[in-house]
Amino acid sequence: MAAPTIVRHGSPALRERLLRPLWTGEEIWCQLFSEPGAGSDLASVATRAVRDPGGGGRTAGWIIDGQKVWTSLAHRARWGLLLARTDPDLPKHRGLTYFVCDMTAPGVEVRPLRQLTGEAEFNEVFLTDVRLPDDLRLGDVGQGWQVARTTLMNERVAIGGRPTPREGGMIGVLARAWRERPDRRTPGLHDELLRLWVRAEAVRLTGLLVRQRAAAGDPGPEGSAVKLSYAALTQAASGLELELLGADGLRYDGWHMRRPDRVDMLGRTPGYRYLRARGNSIEGGTSEILRDIIAERVLGLPAVPRADRNTAWKDLPR
Ligand SMILES: Cc1cc2nc3c(=O)[nH]c(=O)nc-3n(C[C@H](O)[C@H](O)[C@H](O)COP(=O)(O)OP(=O)(O)OC[C@H]3O[C@@H](n4cnc5c(N)ncnc54)[C@H](O)[C@@H]3O)c2cc1C
Known part of the structure; x- marks a missing residue:
């Protein structure tokens, strides 16, 4: 970023x-x-x-x-x-x-x-x-706004389009849980796992494309779509992991106050993943805001009315 x-x-x-x-x-x-x-x-x-x-x-x-x-x-x-x-x-x-x-x-x-x-x-x-x-x-x-847009567009690619091998990331964690827990398998969970696997592959490949554009200097508004899909996928996959693991999935590695050096979704417990994934649809722009960006700048739909665009900031109700 x-x-x-x-x-x-x-x-x-x-x-x-x-x-x-x-x-x-x-x-x-x-x-x-x-x-x-x-x-x-x-x-x-x-x-x-x-x-x-x-x-x-x-x-x-x-x-x-x-x-x-x-x-x-x-x-x-x-x-x-x-x-x-x-x-x-x-x-x-x-x-x-x-x-x-x-x-x-x-x-x-x-x-x-x-x-x-x-x-x-x-x-x-x-x-x-x-x-x-x-x-x-x-x-x-x-x-400042023009410069901030460069940061924001690259942030969305950084969150949603990080390089991941096939069946890497959260979908890899989920697939491993599936293989390790035959006792918990049901046809319904299997269907859901496959649906998520396909979505993960689509997000991964689109992420590659958007990263190439970012490296060339302009990530474009499509980065918002990758980040939006990544957040929904991670939340769904971490939820399915808990379902698959049952009570074991609720184990947590401690609620004591920590000051982490980085965010590590994959190296932690399923309970941590489930909770931390809630933030994915908020950080780097909420999913609601990203849908607006996709609607306006990717799909060319009419813009949301913005009544405050020409009013001095000091006169805006705050
Ligand atoms: C884990 C995490 C890490 C973060 N790290 C950073 C960081 O390092 N630096 C930083 O600056 N910020 C950071 N953020 C903040 C993040 O960017 C903001 O939380 C986010 O932009 C939403 O702003 P807000 O929390 O003020 O919510 P609000 O903007 O008040 O939104 C509240 C709700 O209203 C909805 N909403 C708001 N406006 C609209 C609209 N026009 N149309 C439809 N729905 C709308 C939102 O989608 C949301 O659901 C982080 C957040 C999280 C969760």
């Missing part, structure tokens, strides 16, 4: 500084987009970025104030992809600017948020008088 955004919108100096340690995994990134008042309606973000003229020993740049939420792995992140409001007098999509946030800067506070699985994979992040130099800006002032 970060790399394609930096490649497309970053200055040569930023690309030089940020891409290699991102690729090697030496520097972890997080996404500072969602806020308590802006999720699906991301263009409403209220975190402010105000120009800092510098002076008194300070270099000129920006002062950031606001709150972000659901920030996955912020507790491990060196850098954050930050969407902030630079002009509240403009309509919501036009007053945004995109920054790389230094997560070690004074004023960045990361607090864990415990989720359904018992652990805190994500966080709330408070930004109080955080100073960022102007050379950490990605894209022009006021162009």
Whole structure:
């Protein structure tokens, strides 16, 4: 998500500084987009970025104030992809600017948020008088929405179109459970397993196609379809796994508070998979929002009416 955004919108100096340690995994990134008042309606973000003229020993740049939420792995992140409001007098999509946030800067506070699985994979992040130099800006002032769209489109491909071998991922886990538990087999479960297997193959092959387009620079709105299908498939497969395993499937590897380093759907217990999969249809854009995108931008259906497009952000009811 970060790399394609930096490649497309970053200055040569930023690309030089940020891409290699991102690729090697030496520097972890997080996404500072969602806020308590802006999720699906991301263009409403209220975190402010105000120009800092510098002076008194300070270099000129920006002062950031606001709150972000659901920030996955912020507790491990060196850098954050930050969407902030630079002009509240403009309509919501036009007053945004995109920054790389230094997560070690004074004023960045990361607090864990415990989720359904018992652990805190994500966080709330408070930004109080955080100073960022102007050379950490990605894209022009006021162009934040265009830059954010690059991140969002690539995020959907990253979630839904990850490279998976045939019968890999959740469908592989399910097929293994089927083979290992002949005592639990029924014709109904068999039908359902085969239906999911076919869907998994379709998602996998479409994911390959969309990844190729993303690598060529433009994932396109079809990435939303892959992410939508992936979420539905993972939820159905993790549900069927529990059905197949019966009481054994309800075993859990502990509800104690943990701060994971990554999301590991396959290496954990069926109970964890079932619970964690609920988030798949929310993270990276909810399934409802993705259906809207597919309807408008892939199928060419009429757009949802948007009455707030030309009103200054500061005048919108919030
Ligand atoms: C596991 C997980 C990890 C996440 N990690 C990150 C992260 O790292 N960084 C980050 O910035 N965010 C992250 N998120 C947040 C995620 O992007 C948001 O939760 C998501 O965009 C939805 O926003 P919301 O929670 O504010 O829900 P809302 O936008 O309030 O939506 C609530 C419900 O209303 C529906 N709805 C809203 N608007 C419409 C509409 N116009 N038409 C139809 N239905 C609608 C939604 O589909 C949803 O069902 C994460 C979320 C999860 C679950």
